[in-house]
Amino acid sequence: MSSTTVKSASRAALPPEIQLLILELLSSDGCSLAQFATVSRQWQTIIERRNFERINLTLWRIPDFGHMTRRNRALVKYIWLSLELSEYDCFTCGARNMNRNGNLLPNRCGADECIIVTAMRDLFLTLSAWEPQGDLKLDISIHSPSDSQHWFKYLTFGPDTLPHSQVTPSQRVDPEHGWNAGILSSAPTELALRNVFAEVLGRPGAIFFNKELECEWWQTLPEVPAVTSMLLRLQNRRRWRPSTLTYMLSRLPRLEEFHYEPWRAWSKGGQNVTDLAYCSLIDSLTSRTLKKLVLFENFDEQYSSCFAHCDDMRAPNFWVGQAVAKASLELEHLSASFIIDAGHFLDAVKSEWNWSHLSSLTLTSQLLNPQENPDRINNMLEAAASTALKMPKLKTLEIWNGRVGLAALLRYQLEGIGRTVLSWKATWKFALQPHVIKAWEAVAHANHSHLLVQEFLDETISVNSHADAINYLELFKVLRPISLQQILAAHEMRREGPLAERRWRHTT
Template structure:
């Protein structure tokens, strides 16, 4: 279809639809949230996509947007979820019935938070247990290396409508097949337990370390969260504390960037502490970071000290035009912004829902930044305070603070729509059943020939990369979880134990 006008294609949306599910699985204790069929579709789709796009030569900019969901996600506990491509002005909602007591929806509004089991279902791990096709990370890496490189792709989007979680190690391998990648826009959700977050942060360190030698120009990171969801889990802090090691990895990866925005995934203090002597950012024009100090509950001297330290680091950025440090949550929003306007004006702005005074020494430090980057600049300080505005979520804070590049506009709209529906209820005009999907959202009816090909390929991958340990001791130490996985894959696990020979 695009053979003769391929240069006109600027955006590709890969929409992966998982199996639909009923109420027996939407919030129960069945951990098999992603089935064999789902993994077959995912692996085959990624293979076909990379194989096809590898024949496209580099011709300008080409954006790849990858999404994964089940059409049933918005039919049970999460009726406010919306899903669509990045190009539409409004997300396409697939809404369920207004009254659904079984899922705590009364008169179009949720009467309670979802269960932890329901949340685990929609936040399941992609290519994870128990139907993983790969024995371990090394085997998965070997599979990714069999896929051809795709030089045509220059930008990747992974938006927050992806509640299913791609492991950072998987993303590291995926991005390694894109040699001309210039922009990575990543909007993951936070993990919902301390242990999961620790494992995820370790994966983040590897992911961002792998980006450091790449020729990226733009890196936009936004770790999404929902303060209602965190209250559903016993071992989940209301607001998670960023890991300083992740901050170090992102700081190092930013040295050759033109634009960095990292919201909630790291803290500005970790960025500042990671800076080493001799480091500089020769190309960076825009930097946006979040700070947990900007909560309205910290001592003003700590905030002034942090913002003054940011000015010292800004002196290492000769092309800097904008630096933003912000924070937002229910009931609170704050922004510190330094911005060069034209060649002769620098503006220092404080905007918040709570009182704070920029100290003279802080203003002087940022005047030095402006003087270092321009000639003959005059300096303006602006302060805005609105203690009466209602902030229902971090998305409201983003709107109030007029932040333009911390996440995709479609993603911002989805957060706002979800909170509005939970507070105000589902619109009266929307009926008892699912709305008729538009053509772009119709689930494709794959032919028997396609499924036959997909199953053959998936079976080949499982046979090759779900390798069986040769050591008797190694098999025993893997425990019952691994033995169950072998049985699911069609192996006689008891026979494997009997036949395996101890290492001598």
């Protein structure tokens, strides 16, 4: 008997749970498991499931993707398409004065658009051949390697998993870009911010110089019924136009989940145009098979100070709130943070509306702040209870707010048979009025449940960003966990040093 046969027989003699532990240890050690697939048929099955469950794709790997997964398509549950755009230098980022107010180089722009168009075409052509087999999540990211090499050294890019790699201190010594002794002591240029927040496929002179041409191009792509979930995470600082997303999503006829984490626009005019386009995008979702919609419009209160005509916090648009309210009628789960205001959502509700499927609803409201009239807050929370009566399957409703210096949350939670909790948690004093509690008692009674009211106050907690508020309020489903980690990491790096925040705001 050969030594290989003896070793294989020895492994086969091990209990299955021990073999699994061995594989776990090998995997956690960063070891490639492919070489162990020949040990046994059981190991091959386990290793193939691990190797094919999550696929990372680049532009250059797409042509081989179909052949690579032909035998194991049913094992693929998650595809991360990571597109790297062209690198750029300090003239483009605005660190050198001769180009602080200049434009991006046209040839680089054209090359970047070719990368995106080619990748989307090749990916959709490849995936169109896949038969629907359970859930398949498509995660798309676009960035330039240079983004984290100039002003934004705290940016990280990776798949939708935790933990995530962090920036080392040695990378944070770059006085030309404001990094001194590991501390960001000066703000990035407006050009640097506009560069990383540029539109995808939306620049003047681009391949799609008008929406009609772009719409025609998307319609040439085949439908992809295998994809059931789409992720566009906030590490995509480059902005997809909502109209582009409308065309893209139209090619995914079985989409059940959409996680969309755009950044706010950095001017009032730009935000008005974006909000108008949001309405069309959200309206396009109402006739879909969508069950879960998670919207999280990210922002950075420090970035806004770098732009000449930008408010610290943008004002939500009523019509976007109305569009989201209408789209929610057929959903099972909705979370919409900062992109709309809960007050607008509630004001848009019509008397004949009913949410026959909705089990969870999470919204933000700028009314939840210590400077607001308490009566207005209580009236809004009472209106939320009236709307909740139209949601017979509702188990959780949350209305919250968070930014530098404040966090607040009203949560209605059905915790089991006969028990429902209405809780108020905040960093400032506020009292729920009796008429509000009575309104929520009616909701609990409709669910054959008793209402327990709880209030939590912590005026000492430090809230340095909306991410801190999310942690404090335990709202871990309003955005992807890796996205929350990225916000926290960026703010932590910029807070290092006692004067970092103040310097940041006064050096533009």
